Amino acid sequence: MLSPGYVARRVLHALVVLAVVAVVTFFIVRLAPGGPAALADPALRDAERAVIEARLGLNDPLPVQFLKFVGNAVRGDLGQSFLFGTPTTQVIASRLGNTLILAGAALTLTLLVAVPLGTLSGLRPHSWLDRLVSFISVVVLAVPVFWLGLILIIALAVLRPVLPAGGMYTTGMEGNLVDLLRHLLLPAVVLASASIAELLRYTRSSVRSAAKLDHVRTARAKGLPQRTVHVRHVLKNALIPVVTVIGLQLPRLVGGAAVTETIFAWPGMGRLSVEAALGRDYPLILGVTLVVAAAVVLFNLLIDLVYPLIDPRIRTDG
Amino acid sequence: MKRTLMTLGLALAAGLAGAQSNILQLPLINDPILNPLIAPDLGSILVNKVLFPGLVRPDENLQPVPDLAKSWTVTNGGLVYTFALRDDVRWHDGKPFTADDVVYTFKTAADPKSGSRLASDFSSIKSVEARGKYTVRFTLSRPFAPFLILLGHNAGILPKHLLEGKDLSSNTAFNRQLPIGTGPFKVSRVVPGASVTLEANKDYYGAAPKLAGITFKVVPDLNTQVAQLRSGQLDWVTLEPSNLASVQNVPNIAIKQANAVQHYLVFFNLKNPLFTAPKVREAMQYAVNRKAIIDGILKGYADYPTGTIPTALRTYYDKSIKPITYNPAQALKLLAQAGWKPNARGTLVNAKGEPFKFTLIVDKGNATREQSALAVQQDLKKIGMDVTLQTLEFGTLVRDYLIPGKYDANLIWWTTPPDPDQYSFYATGQDNNEASWSNARADSLLKRGRETVDPVARKNIYNAYQRLTMQDPPVLVLYYPKELQAISKDLTGVPDLGIRDALRYTERFQLR
Numbered sequence: 001m002l003s004p005g006y007v008a009r010r011v012l013h014a015l016v017v018l019a020v021v022a023v024v025t026f027f028i029v030r031l032a033p034g035g036p037a038a039l040a041d042p043a044l045r046d047a048e049r050a051v052i053e054a055r056l057g058l059n060d061p062l063p064v065q066f067l068k069f070v071g072n073a074v075r076g077d078l079g080q081s082f083l084f085g086t087p088t089t090q091v092i093a094s095r096l097g098n099t100l101i102l103a104g105a106a107l108t109l110t111l112l113v114a115v116p117l118g119t120l121s122g123l124r125p126h127s128w129l130d131r132l133v134s135f136i137s138v139v140v141l142a143v144p145v146f147w148l149g150l151i152l153i154i155a156l157a158v159l160r161p162v163l164p165a166g167g168m169y170t171t172g173m174e175g176n177l178v179d180l181l182r183h184l185l186l187p188a189v190v191l192a193s194a195s196i197a198e199l200l201r202y203t204r205s206s207v208r209s210a211a212k213l214d215h216v217r218t219a220r221a222k223g224l225p226q227r228t229v230h231v232r233h234v235l236k237n238a239l240i241p242v243v244t245v246i247g248l249q250l251p252r253l254v255g256g257a258a259v260t261e262t263i264f265a266w267p268g269m270g271r272l273s274v275e276a277a278l279g280r281d282y283p284l285i286l287g288v289t290l291v292v293a294a295a296v297v298l299f300n301l302l303i304d305l306v307y308p309l310i311d312p313r314i315r316t317d318g
Numbered sequence: 319m320k321r322t323l324m325t326l327g328l329a330l331a332a333g334l335a336g337a338q339s340n341i342l343q344l345p346l347i348n349d350p351i352l353n354p355l356i357a358p359d360l361g362s363i364l365v366n367k368v369l370f371p372g373l374v375r376p377d378e379n380l381q382p383v384p385d386l387a388k389s390w391t392v393t394n395g396g397l398v399y400t401f402a403l404r405d406d407v408r409w410h411d412g413k414p415f416t417a418d419d420v421v422y423t424f425k426t427a428a429d430p431k432s433g434s435r436l437a438s439d440f441s442s443i444k445s446v447e448a449r450g451k452y453t454v455r456f457t458l459s460r461p462f463a464p465f466l467i468l469l470g471h472n473a474g475i476l477p478k479h480l481l482e483g484k485d486l487s488s489n490t491a492f493n494r495q496l497p498i499g500t501g502p503f504k505v506s507r508v509v510p511g512a513s514v515t516l517e518a519n520k521d522y523y524g525a526a527p528k529l530a531g532i533t534f535k536v537v538p539d540l541n542t543q544v545a546q547l548r549s550g551q552l553d554w555v556t557l558e559p560s561n562l563a564s565v566q567n568v569p570n571i572a573i574k575q576a577n578a579v580q581h582y583l584v585f586f587n588l589k590n591p592l593f594t595a596p597k598v599r600e601a602m603q604y605a606v607n608r609k610a611i612i613d614g615i616l617k618g619y620a621d622y623p624t625g626t627i628p629t630a631l632r633t634y635y636d637k638s639i640k641p642i643t644y645n646p647a648q649a650l651k652l653l654a655q656a657g658w659k660p661n662a663r664g665t666l667v668n669a670k671g672e673p674f675k676f677t678l679i680v681d682k683g684n685a686t687r688e689q690s691a692l693a694v695q696q697d698l699k700k701i702g703m704d705v706t707l708q709t710l711e712f713g714t715l716v717r718d719y720l721i722p723g724k725y726d727a728n729l730i731w732w733t734t735p736p737d738p739d740q741y742s743f744y745a746t747g748q749d750n751n752e753a754s755w756s757n758a759r760a761d762s763l764l765k766r767g768r769e770t771v772d773p774v775a776r777k778n779i780y781n782a783y784q785r786l787t788m789q790d791p792p793v794l795v796l797y798y799p800k801e802l803q804a805i806s807k808d809l810t811g812v813p814d815l816g817i818r819d820a821l822r823y824t825e826r827f828q829l830r
Contacts, residue, residue, distance in 0.1 A: 034714035041358055042716050042730065045438050045742075045749040047430050049721075055433060055487060084349065084510075085490045094510045150541055158548045165545040171341070171513050171533040265537040267511025275348060280713060 014297040021293040022286065026069060029285050030062065036082045037279035056082055078290070079283035083275065088287035091272070096291070098168060099256040099268035105184055106191035107246075107253065114196045115242065118203025122238070123230060125208055134204075137197035149190045149263035156186065166265035187264040191257050195249050202245045203238065210238040239310050247303035254295040255288075340530040340829055342809065343552045345537045349510060352497035354474035355427050355434045356486050360818065363472060365514060365534055367821040369499035370474025373401055373420065373454075374466060375822045378814050379632065380579075380736035382466040385822075386415070386475055386500065387454075396461035396771035403452040407523045409477050410504040417448035422478035424456070426486065433487040438742065439468045439735070461769045463776060464737040471735045474499065502527040502825035512536055527825040528811065544804070547571065553806040553829070556817055559617040560685050565804040572807050575619055575800040576816040577630035582620075582687075582731040584678070584694060584794040585753040590726055592676060596790040597656040603642040603791060605649035606697045612797050615689045620797035625784040627738050628798035633773070634738040636781040642788065646701050653701070666702035675704040676726035679719055681712040690796060691729045720752050728752075729796070736819075738780045739768045744792045755792035 034040065038052050053059045057068070072079060078088040121130040140148075157165035164170065164183050173179040210216065211234050219233045256270025269288065276284035307314040344364070351357035354366040373390075374382035387401040407415035424446045430437035442462035449455050458465065477498050481489065492498070495508050502524065503516035514534040518527040535552065537543045544564050546552040548571070557565065565571050586593035586602070593599060612620045621629040624641045650660070658666045658674055666674040680691035688709060695705045705727075710719065719725040732743060732750075741764040742748045746756040763783040770776045801816045811826040813819075 033718050034711055035717045037713060040713035040716045042720055042752065043358075043732070043750060045430075048435065048437060051430055051433060080488075085351070085487060085493060091510070098511075150545070153542065153545045158545050161549050165549045165551055166537060166542050167535060167551070168512055169509075171343070171515055171535065174509065262538050263542055265512075265535070265539070265542055267509070267536065271538065272511070278711070278713075 010301055014294070014301075017297055018290060018293055022073065022290060025286050025289045026066060026282075027062075029280065029282050030065075032280065035280050036282070038082060078287045081276075081284040081287075082281040083279045083284065084281075088283045091284060092269070092287050092291055095256075095267060095269050095272045096254060098266065099261075099270065100253055101180070102184065102187055102191065102261070102266055102268055103253040103256065105188040106195065106257075107249065109188055109192040110195045110199055110249070111246070113192070114199035115203055118200040118242075119207050119230075119235065119238070121200070122204040122207025123211060123234070125204075130204070133200065137200050140193045140197040143193075145190060145194060145257075145259045146263055148193060149187070149260060152186050152190060153263070166263070168266055183264075187260050187266055190264075191260045199242065199245055199249070203242050206238040206241045207234060210234045213237065236310060240307065243303060243306055243310065247299055250299040250303075251292060251296045255292040342529050342532045342554075342824070342827060342829060344532065344534050344554055345543045345546070345552050346514070346534045347538050348536060349494070350514060350534070351493050352505065352514075353476065353486065353489075353493045354472055355423075355432070355436055355476065356493070358435045361534075363818055364821055366472075366474055366499075367818055368503050368516060368532060368824050369497055369501045369505065370476065371499070371501050371822065372470050372473045372475060373403075374470040376467070376470045376736060376815070376819050380467075380630070380815075380819070381633075382470045385470070386420075390466075392771065396463070396769075397458050399456040399458070399465065400449070401454045401456075403454060404523055405452045407500050408521045409479075409500055410498045410519060411477075411480075412521075413477070413479055415475070415477075415500055416451050417454045419475055419478045420454045421446050421448050422482055423473070423476045426476070426481075427473060433485070436468075436472060439471070439473070461771055463768055463771050464735065464739040467735055467737040503529075503532050506531070522825060525825050528828045529824070532824060547804055547806070550806070553809050554817070555804045557802040557804055558684070558686055559615065559619055559802060562617055562802065570807050572805050574803045574805055576803060576814065576820075577628075578733070578799055578801040578816055579628055579630045579736045580731055580733045581623065581626055581628050581798055582690070582729070582796045583626070584796065585720075585725075585728045585730065586794065587723060587725055587727065587752075588754045588756075589723055590676070592674065592726070595656040597652045598658070599791045599794065600642075600789060601649040601652035601656070602698075602794045603788075604645045604652065605701050605703075606694050606794065606796070607644040608796055609644060611690050611693050615686055615693065616797060616799060619800040619802050621800075623795040623797055625787040626740055626744060626792065626795055627780060627784055630798065631736065631738050634777055634780045636784050639781075639785055639788065646697075649701055660702045664702050665704065673704050674702065675706075677706045677708050678727040678729065679708045679710055679715055679725055680729040681715050682709040683712075687729060687731075694729065694794075694796070723752070723754065731799075738776075740764060741768050744787075751792075753793055757786070757790050757792070760786055760790075760792070 036056060039049060057065060069079070080086065081088050081091045084091050117133055121133045124130055153165045156163045163186055168180065168183050169176065170179050216229060216233045219229045254269060256268040256273065258270035258274045260266070261268045261271040262274065273288045276288055346361040348361060350362040350365045352365060352369060354370050357363065357366060371385045373385060373387040375385040377383045386404055386407060388404055390399060390401045392399055403417055403420065409415055424440060424443060426432045427434045427436045428440040428443045442458045442460060442465065443456055444459040445457045447455055480492060480498055497505055502519055502522040504519045505514060506517045507515040513536060516532040518530055537546060540558065540561060543552060543555045544561055547555045547565065548568055565573065586599060588594055608622060612618060612622060622641050624639045627635055629635050653666060657668050661667045678691055678695055680687055691707055695707045698705045715728070720728055734740065743750045744755060745751065745761050745764045760783060763779050763786070767776060767779045767783065770779060803817065808830040809827060810830070811828045813823050
């Protein structure tokens with residue numbers, strides 16, 4: 001199924017994508033108005049400003065900066081973060097795991113809720129369950145994430161203090177699994193809510209159209225049991241678009257979710273990228289962008305490999 | 319399965335009691351830089367105030383009192399400062415603190431090439447030398463009255479034995495993970511993006527700390543900070559007036575206001591001929607309803623301004639000067655004297671018929687400042703000025719508009735040390751004089767003010783300066799804000815100071 005030529009082509013493709021992303025990002029961030037946070041202080045004297053610019057390597061002409069960047073990048077050195085003073089890769093590594101936990105929990109929650117509910121709704125359109133689920137998902141899609149997050153914090157951390165209002169651990173309890181789960185619950189629910197609603201609606205419509213296909217009618221006519229028809233003939237056909245939607249949500253696992261992470265003070269990649277962008281931390285913006293781009297490429301590949309497992313008509317070596 | 323779920327649920331609900339007691343919890347909005355010489359942002363300053371005492375610290379009147387220095391003498395007409403240091407101080411790593419550390423700190427601080435952000439504060443130092451193990455002598459190149467105040471402002475003393483010969487900015491092991499100071503609390507753990515945990519320093523030279531520790535938690539969103547304050551996950555939050563409602567009448571939270579040495583202002587770019595006539599800038603003070611801004615937008619948590627020296631500087635502020643109050647008719651009269659008269663449609667025009675038209679810029683995202691800018695725009699429109707409001711990201715505003723002087727008017731603020739010396743802000747040609755204001759008499763007053771050591775003579779100089787700026791205003795001062803604090807009632811022992819100075823007294827803090 002996986003020919004060496006196919007793999008080589010995909011890897012080459014991935015490298016080209018990453019190189020283009022790096023070059024475009026490098027110039028775009030430098031063309032953006034403003035500049036690094038360290039220079040955004042109006043109280044700075046001109047001499048202090050010059051020292052900071054020299055330290056950040058911003059006094060070189062742009063082409064020189066670019067060549068230096070390329071030279072270091074091919075050796076795996078993405079430079080020092082302006083904001084943190086530590087290597088970019090180190091800053092990203094310290095946040096990536098936290099985002100994997102949050103986004104992973106949210107994704108699991110999404111799959112566990114959206115696929116079964118969406119399937120049931122799709123199989124029984126216009127039933128009370130379907131109407132209720134549709135109503136709730138439309139409401140959730142319409143509600144802004146920051147609002148939902150704050151309402152949940154007020155309800156469950158302030159008015160009825162059963163859960164903590166943000167953070168990843170209680171200080172001094174780092175690494176404690178129960179403490180982590182307590183902190184994880186609210187942000188994971190908030191992060192999952194919108195994607196549940198989205199995936200649920202895709203699953204529902206996909207199941208509905210699959211249930212109307214000719215071969216499903218044939219299967220029913222043959223007198224196959226309801227269960228077999230649903231699982232083997234409807235669900236399997238309905239899964240392709242569902243897997244695509246899941247694939248589109250996967251990059252969040254590394255990119256993080258800026259709003260949710262900010263509201264819940266979760267030290268993840270989403271908040272890091274916002275900090276980097278607002279502080280014009282050029283090396284860090286580049287590093288985050290590259291990591292997310294690499295993830296998108298990788299997840300696309302994974303999804304492409306999953307398709308033939310669901311639908312044998314799709315082939316990878318074509 | 320059911321039992322497992324129940325156990326998990328119980329564990330989740332019970333975990334709340336797991337928080338440790340007697341630990342003060344304070345918010346930050348991002349990871350701090352734990353070195354006072356290179357960290358100008360407020361969050362870093364707060365942590366560094368706890369970790370790195372200076373030679374002196376400000377008392378509740380913002381006057382310097384002994385800290386690492388036991389006593390000092392000022393000789394040679396204010397040119398020589400000699401400090402006797404405490405001989406019982408140890409660094410957090412156990413090494414003794416000596417005069418060499420002080421010499422190292424100020425040689426580095428005064429050198430802009432070191433990356434120091436305090437270089438301009440200490441540019442008056444000609445030499446600093448150790449005279450024995452516990453005596454330090456500073457010789458200044460010219461008398462510099464704010465010197466003692468600046469020593470107690472941001473100049474925490476650094477350990478020579480750990481930092482000498484190393485580049486300040488790239489020393490991340492010290493700046494980000496394990497700083498060593500002499501303060502009442504020392505860093506025990508840093509979790510990037512999440513928290514900085516401090517524990518009591520048993521070898522602290524002053525009164526033994528009453529708290530077991532302090533945790534600074536990174537909570538970027540102010541609404542979440544307030545929620546955490548209400549749920550007991552934080553003990554002290556500084557607020558914007560717009561957040562006030564969410565903490566009022568909460569049983570365990572007290573609202574306090576502290577004086578802030580700040581003035582909020584509008585720069586009028588004097589390179590633009592519109593604003594060069596002093597009468598025009600005087601008229602602005604009548605045209606803008608500053609009382610309405612203070613009452614409406616700041617909910618009363620600000621003082622009405624007279625000039626650029628804020629009321630927080632009690633010793634120097636002249637209360638007898640009558641403030642200019644809202645009076646649009648007077649504004650129009652002054653503008654007419656400067657050649658601007660309303661035309662048939664009510665627009666202010668000059669003799670050539672050109673309208674009084676400019677753009678006011680303000681930074682995006684802070685409700686108080688955005689609303690204040692809107693109020694200024696509306697008030698100026700009422701007297702016939704054509705004002706466009708533009709919001710910009712703060713960094714962009716500063717770097718692309720303010721510093722290169724490519725703007726007409728800008729609403730912004732200055733936070734100054736607790737001293738009236740405003741030479742670098744308002745003297746001719748200084749880097750921070752962004753409006754390019756120039757007044758020969760003000761230059762001479764500001765220069766004499768920073769060189770005069772006698773307090774009474776100094777007060778007279780600044781009062782004269784304050785009076786002068788009522789007629790030829792360098793900027794339009796809008797208000798002197800108060801620092802608005804929401805504090806858990808369990809926290810006691812906090813001095814009556816703004817949070818940054820109060821945090822130098824953490825050894826006195828107590829949690830019930």
